[in-house]
Amino acid sequence: MKRLLWRVDEMAKMPNMEDMPIGFVISKAGSTCKIKTASWRTFKPIIDYNKCTDCSWCWVYCPEPAIEVRTDFKKGKYVINYDYCKGCGICAEECPIKAITMVKEEI
Amino acid sequence: MKVIQKNRLALSGNEAVAYAVKQAKVDVTAVYPITPSTAVSEKISEYVAKGELDGELLLVESEHSALSACIGAAAVGARVFTVTCSQGLLLMHEILYIASALRVPVVMAVANRSISAPLNIWCDHSDAMDQRDTNWIMIFVLSVQEVYDRMIQAFRIAEDFRVRLPIMVNYDGFTLSHTYSPVDVLSDEEVSPFLPRREPPFKLDPKNPITLGAVGNPDYYMEAKVQASKALTDSLLVIDEVDKEFEKKFGRSYGIYRKFMMEDAEIAIVGMGSAMGTAKEAVRRLRKEGKKVGALILNIYRPFAYEMLAKELKDLKALGVMERALSPGGVSSPLMSDLLSTLYLNSINIPTMNFIAGLGGRDITIDDFRKMFSELELLEKGKSKRPYLTYVGLRSEEREMVL
Numbered sequence: 082m083k084r085l086l087w088r089v090d091e092m093a094k095m096p097n098m099e100d101m102p103i104g105f106v107i108s109k110a111g112s113t114c115k116i117k118t119a120s121w122r123t124f125k126p127i128i129d130y131n132k133c134t135d136c137s138w139c140w141v142y143c144p145e146p147a148i149e150v151r152t153d154f155k156k157g158k159y160v161i162n163y164d165y166c167k168g169c170g171i172c173a174e175e176c177p178i179k180a181i182t183m184v185k186e187e188i
Numbered sequence: 189m190k191v192i193q194k195n196r197l198a199l200s201g202n203e204a205v206a207y208a209v210k211q212a213k214v215d216v217t218a219v220y221p222i223t224p225s226t227a228v229s230e231k232i233s234e235y236v237a238k239g240e241l242d243g244e245l246l247l248v249e250s251e252h253s254a255l256s257a258c259i260g261a262a263a264v265g266a267r268v269f270t271v272t273c274s275q276g277l278l279l280m281h282e283i284l285y286i287a288s289a290l291r292v293p294v295v296m297a298v299a300n301r302s303i304s305a306p307l308n309i310w311c312d313h314s315d316a317m318d319q320r321d322t323n324w325i326m327i328f329v330l331s332v333q334e335v336y337d338r339m340i341q342a343f344r345i346a347e348d349f350r351v352r353l354p355i356m357v358n359y360d361g362f363t364l365s366h367t368y369s370p371v372d373v374l375s376d377e378e379v380s381p382f383l384p385r386r387e388p389p390f391k392l393d394p395k396n397p398i399t400l401g402a403v404g405n406p407d408y409y410m411e412a413k414v415q416a417s418k419a420l421t422d423s424l425l426v427i428d429e430v431d432k433e434f435e436k437k438f439g440r441s442y443g444i445y446r447k448f449m450m451e452d453a454e455i456a457i458v459g460m461g462s463a464m465g466t467a468k469e470a471v472r473r474l475r476k477e478g479k480k481v482g483a484l485i486l487n488i489y490r491p492f493a494y495e496m497l498a499k500e501l502k503d504l505k506a507l508g509v510m511e512r513a514l515s516p517g518g519v520s521s522p523l524m525s526d527l528l529s530t531l532y533l534n535s536i537n538i539p540t541m542n543f544i545a546g547l548g549g550r551d552i553t554i555d556d557f558r559k560m561f562s563e564l565e566l567l568e569k570g571k572s573k574r575p576y577l578t579y580v581g582l583r584s585e586e587r588e589m590v591l
């Protein structure tokens with residue numbers, strides 16, 4: 082019997098519709114992690130850990146969410162994952178002590 | 189056709205649909221009421237209240253939500269049903285595409301009704317024709333018995349692994365939805381093995397997560413859409429197979445289309461829905477007068493059986509297509525467009541005429557069909573002065589386009 086489910090990364094190698102899963106189902110959870118989504122970012126948020134108070138506001142507001150909570154932190158508890166941050170600037174806007182600055186992305 | 193008389197009930201079309209839903213042991217019914225289909229949900233709610241149907245009845249806030257709820261329930265592997273028509277079906281429109289693209293086996297009954305404005309609650313096929321490109325299987329029926337039988341078949345077809353597509357069973361509003369007819373129903377013991385429960389090829393399950401409804405980027409979208417479209421075309425085989433098995437087990441079948449006195453017919457009318465019952469009577473009478481006429485009743489509109497139809501129609505001398513829908517500003521009505529493509533692709537060059545009739549519930553009488561047939565007779569002889577698109581019973585100063 083024809084296999085019904087494939088993973089996203091497998092699909093990339095399968096151009097024919099006959100081999101694609103019916104209903105365009107993605108059979109493996111978390112497969113989106115394999116795709117980096119930050120390439121469209123124009124401004125990059127930078128946290129100044131000298132100012133940051135670990136209040137968690139940026140983590141709460143990030144819509145991605147691209148801000149991770151570190152338990153083994155040295156410099157800060159809240160760290161931005163630039164593989165997924167889209168540069169929307171919400172964290173910078175919401176940070177109560179303005180510890181985040183948006184810096185133009187260098188190509 | 190042998191008739192097995194086991195259990196004959198007097199049912200309206202709406203009640204026949206509800207009865208089939210009960211026997212199919214539908215898990216989730218999500219509905220929003222709309223005339224003339226409301227009685228279906230009322231009857232189902234009665235079944236659920238009495239404990240005759242062990243299923244969930246969701247009364248949602250709109251048709252858009254009704255179909256959305258059905259998709260969600262079907263995605264976890266439930267057998268689902270909804271019913272609507274007219275504006276309700278139009279409100280579902282965008283969700284119809286999603287149901288077929290996600291390949292969930294939703295069964296929906298549509299008590300065909302016209303579209304506003306002007307506000308009109310009576311029958312025509314405008315609501316269904318508005319959905320023809322949504323990748324659903326579209327069945328049209330002629331009688332209350334047929335709507336019951338097709339509803340039972342619908343669950344089997346939709347859930348077949350080779351199909352996995354939603355199905356719309358169209359039955360004419362009021363003409364069928366509210367008319368009581370004797371219906372030979374199957375026993376529950378007969379229905380259960382005909383509609384076996386099977387583990388779906390994929391389902392939403394927290395223990396085994398999958399993604400349904402992912403983004404299809406330009407590098408996948410086209411394949412996904414064509415794949416679903418191909419599945420619809422291929423479903424013709426399964427629809428036929430299920431119908432044949434139904435006949436073998438229960439003695440009734442309908443086919444992709446059925447022919448009435450078509451054997452040596454020179455002039456024929458093709459159409460769908462209950463009005464074709466009237467067409468049959470007109471043919472019967474005209475045959476007594478020695479006219480070589482026939483009728484072809486199309487039961488399955490999508491997928492469109494163009495190869496089979498070309499074979500049936502190729503020897504005619506004139507062809508008429510009666511349709512209860514308009515395609516404003518277009519070449520012809522939807523069914524006629526499909527048939528014209530069919531004829532052209534098969535190099536069949538016969539004179540044709542498109543009859544628009546019965547919009548907004550206007551009666552289509554035996555006399556109307558007589559007029560259509562005599563016009564086709566003139567057309568065959570090259571003497572018809574009417575344009576190719578002709579309106580039956582329209583009041584207009586432009587007399588030549590009115591029949």
Ligand code: SF4
Binds near residue numbers: 145
């Ligand atoms: S810029 Fe937007 S996406 Fe990036 S970390 Fe801040 S809130 Fe999240």
Ligand code: SF4
Binds near residue numbers: 128177179180
């Ligand atoms: S909102 Fe500002 S202060 Fe609070 S954790 Fe984020 S960067 Fe630090």
